[in-house]
Amino acid sequence: MSDHHEDLPPFCHPVSTKLLFGVFFGLIGLTILTVATSALGSALGMPPAFAFPLAMVIATMKAFLVCAFFMHMWWDKSFNVLAFLSSLLFVSLFIGMTMIDTGEYQPTIEAFDINNLANVEVSE
Amino acid sequence: MAVADSHNTHDDHHDLYDHGEFIAHHFDSAEQQFDSGKLGIWLFLVTEVLFFSGLFVAYTLYRTNHPEVFEQAHVFLNKYLGGLNTIVLLFSSLTMALGVRAAQLGRNKNCSVYILITMVCATMFLGVKAVEYSHKWDMGILVRSAFDLTYTHPTPTTEIGKSLHISDYLVYLCVVPALLLAGFLVASVISKLVNKATLAKFMMAMTITVSGYFLGVVIGIIFMNATEGETGSTHASVIVEQPLMLMASTQDDHAADGDHEDGDHDHDKAAAGSSHDGEHADHEEHFGSHPADGGEASFDAHHPDPSTLSRDVGIFFSIYYCMTGLHAIHIIAGIIALAWVYWRCLLGHWRTDYFGPVDYVGLYWHLVDLIWIYLFPLLYLID
Incomplete structure (x- = not known):
């Protein structure tokens, strides 16, 4: 099959590998960030009232990346x-x-x- | 009526009579079939989200009413193992997305490789999970009604357990995968002997998939030992550093535990728990045999009754096992769905105008990943 996207049917939107890898590394970065903030937060005595929303915000950012690009929602x-x-x-x-x-x-x-x-x- | 040339999609935008090999007769075109399937899978994912939300409600309710229980309980979860599993699952999501892309471009061979990697990551995830579960079961960290925390690890009784120094529970959790591994390997050899090349290839891929489980077990054990110290005395260090009122629930006379309890008095809550240790031991036994009475007495978060604390910690693990267990069941279902997609890759079914099933299974797989994205901070990163 051809790699040229103009040959594809209109409902077929392959996402570029560059974007997929970018999203993956973004997700890994956010995972490390959430573990780091959790470890640092407890070490520095970050109040739970702040730590919990922070963890949820990071999780939601990850969820957005997965939904929008891995799940093709952006183009859906x-x-x-x-x-x-x-x-x-x-x-x-x-x-x-x-x-x-x-x-x-x-x-x-x-x-x-x-x-x-x-x-x-x-x-x- | 059924025009054979369904590759001819670029100049006539699927006229009514362009029925390809896989387009069901009740659909006008490949696009209509794809869109219907896609809407269907999205609606299914909505039900999945709502399905899981019941457990999220349980979590929210107990965390709001008993924040202290979550703070005590989360030290028993290894956040690095959880983090490792998160990365494994994210990587499987990447390979899944690459697999969908390959299918969209009609590259069946590439697609099959990506799907295989996805399946191996999935079984690896389960392998790491098995290490986590068996480690907890060893310590008596079970669901609320069976919760009986002891910090000592029982010595393995099974031959494999003894020779490899692993938990009996882990050995039991490896029985089914071991049988599957042997079965798929034998099936692959037999298929080869009777000249069924595609089937042999499929069975070999399944063998590789199941062996991913054992890879996960090995990585999990290595990772756990690296982050928690020796297997035999695992968690002893955690307990020393973070004494808990959980100690109240240990009724054994181990000298080691006695030492740790002395440290508890630094903490108000912990002191309250451990000083009542002997006194309430019998009460706890009593409560343990009345799970129906369970949550009721423990709702008063402002004035926690020390004798009820260990029961609440059990509730955290009930929630933990339900959430991660249901998630694990979804992983197993995902592997089965992926195996079907892999099989059709081998048959060369995917084309630029027919890749729907890969896309749908991919969406399901990403949802399983999405749920883990929330489970990980909610269960492992409580501080």
Whole structure:
């Protein structure tokens, strides 16, 4: 088959090897960065409130690189991109709604008598 | 109606009657078939994301309510082994993307090489994972209901375990791959003898794929020993440096453990845990036999009851095993899908107008990588 891209059907978009390798080295760099910030952060006493979002930001940058270039999203139909990204909306709803509800049984838990398990089991 | 020359795609943009070898009769053109498949795989990936999100919810919930448990538990995960696996998986993603490119250009031979490398990386990942899992099982780091932390490694009882100084659990985890390795090798030789060259090649590729698992095991052991010291006393150093209230859960009389416990009193929480060691040992036994009571008593993150702490650490590992285990199952499924793509590479099926299956399997493979990208910092890099 020909390497000339004009011979390819319109739905066929081979990504240049240069870009793929660039993305790969970018991902490796970000992996090293996240391990390094984690190790340095704990050594320097970086507060977890800062370390955790940092790790997530780096992970999301990596996810962007994989999605956009390895998964060809950059060139994909916008409907496919929309469909996939909508899953993130549902995930955030799922997590968000559950988090709102997490205190719901707190009174029951506080009333739970740890030294009197027999009573608890009877009441159940 | 079915016009044979489906290579002729550049001048007539897939007219209605340009049906190639692999274009199903219900599709008008190669492009329509490709786009339908692509939409299908994206929708599947959406369900996969939502599938995993259940576990992410469990993670978020427990981490929010019990941040201290995550801080205690993560020292048992080796971040360098996790990092190694991340790089292996990222590399497999690169070779997968190169494989898709080769298929798009109709280069079946190149594609088969890239797919083979991808499969070897996948089994390597599982090999490293097996080293990690068996190491934890040795220490009694199991899911919540079976959690029974001891810092000593049991001496191997199996012959292989004894001669190689590896965990019994690791030996057991190698049984199925060893059988597969032997099976594929024999199948390759037999196929060669009966002159089925393509099948012989496929079986040989599968043999190489499975041997990647053992390569992963060897690399994993080397890497773990390099980052954690001697296998026998692994983690002892970690425990000395980072004493935990986890010590509360060790009920054995090992002299070594006793030494470490003295160090615990530097830390408020740890001191609270270890000073109640003997007192609450029986309680813990009791709780251990009532997993149904599990999470309830432990929700009070502000006033943690020392006697419940070890149970919570078990919950971290329940989440850890579910997340990484489900991910590992996806890796195995990915290898099977990749093997199918490899087989079709050998048959020379991929063409510039027909590479959909490679692309779809590739998208799935990248998603597995994507999930690991999040699992790695969430589980291994908690500080």
